[in-house]
Amino acid sequence: MLTLKEISLRKGKRTYLDEVSFTAKAGRVTAIVGTRSAGRTELVRVIMGLISADEGSIELEDFELDFGDRQNFGYLPAERGGYPNMRVIDQIVYLARLHGITLGAAERNALTLLSHLELADRGYAPLKNLSGTEIARVDIAATLAADPDVVVIDDAFSGLDAQSTRLVMSLLRAHASSGVPVVIATDDWEAAQAYADDVVLISQGKVAAAGSVEKLRGAAKYRVELDNAEAAAQALKSRRDVSDVSVVDRRDNVISFRAEDAKSAAATVATLDGVKSFESVRPTLAEQYKEAL
Template identity: 45%
Template sequence: MFELSGITKRYGERLALDDVGFTVGDGRLTGFVGANGAGKTTAMRIILGLLTADAGTVTLNGASLNAVDRRRFGYMPEERGLYPKMRVLEQTVYLARLHGWSPAAAHRNAVDLLDRLGLGERANDTIESLSLGNQQRAQIAAALVHRPEVLVLDEPFSGLDPMAVETVQSVLAEAAASGAPVLFSSHQLDVVERLCDDLVIIADGRIRAAGSSDALRTEHATERWELLMSGDAGWLRQEPGIRVDEFDGGWAVFEAESDAARQAVLAEAVSRGEVVTFTRERTSLAQIFKEVVR
């Protein structure tokens, strides 16, 4: 487990991080969500020791991080940092060797990881010859090839097609299943929602919400109901105690001020035609994000 506590960082007069604190648990996939400029990359660079905080601490299993500890981390920056003219396999093996792996073990790790990331057939191609999506996969391989105990990834899904997203998700889930704390940022809220155990939402350099996905949904849930029926649902707008949020023919999403108002909607829908769906809507990460940053 690693933890940030009271992290503050200024760039001149601009306060980039303001008393930032959160925990990334062992074996947990934690999504770090925020708009551009919110402070995600600055926080990640402080975790890795690439920037120095003006105040606050970063600890691993309760102890302050040092250079030796950080060698156990796998880090993927948002900017690509690979050597463009090196071959994919050659570069991945080289990076494993820098972390102390023997030539044979580094080669085995690299070949296995590139195969899992769908780059096995491109192993002998140069980085610069790859598509942007495959360059992103190579960057992920670079972060994982030394089998790190902790992962910090800045926008790992950027530029990936849906199939590649699924592949990378699987690799990160395996890392977490082995016990590694995994922190990654992403603008793709649907990916974060699908993959993460925990969420950290940051805006203007301050943490606005942090916790398990289920806990945040419970805390920030707006009770909305979805109705899908065979006939037109326009009558719903006239029902007492009901506010319609979305509507399209026989489909509507609405809020009810009481259980009685909701039950009255169901009874009226049944009397008017076949009810296909009547269920409570699951609060999405996008809805939580909008609520906590406004």
């Protein structure tokens, strides 16, 4: 469990982070979501100890981290780099060895990771011979090759196509399932919703929202098209078993409301006259929090 407590970062008159607190749980993928000016990258760098916060602390399993306590962290910055003329497997092994693991362990891990990422046939090619999406996968392999205790990846989906994203996130989830906090930072709402367990929304240096994807998306809304939207909305507003009733389309006579579950929603709709269609609509994270960006 990686816990940030009231992290603040300032430079001159500008505040990059303002009392940021959240917990990245072991065994789960936590996405830090925000625009490039929201403080997302600064937060990642503070987590990695690359810059020091003016206030606050970071703890790993209740132990406060100090300078030099991140030897076993796997980190991939937004600014990617590599050794174009080095063979792929040699590069992964070299970077793993910097974390202190043995040559044999580094080689075994490299081969296993390349296989999972569908790069087994590219391991002995120089990095410069690989495509952009293949290089992005190699970066992930190098980040995981030393079996890190915490994984932190900035701009997590950079350079990845749809297939590469599925492979990478499957691998990251497998690593998380071994009891490791995995933190990814991104401005891609759709990918965060699809692949993360928990989301921390950063806006103007502050945490605007945090929690599980399911919790942040909220309960489903139900949409009903019928003969008279205004009359139906008035009828529902007097009921205690529904909430958030509104007319969402007067021209097509569509209303929406929230209910405890699909069964109770269906029972509610059965009391209305002139129903033409009925469906549940689950708002996306972007729809829920677009005003916070």
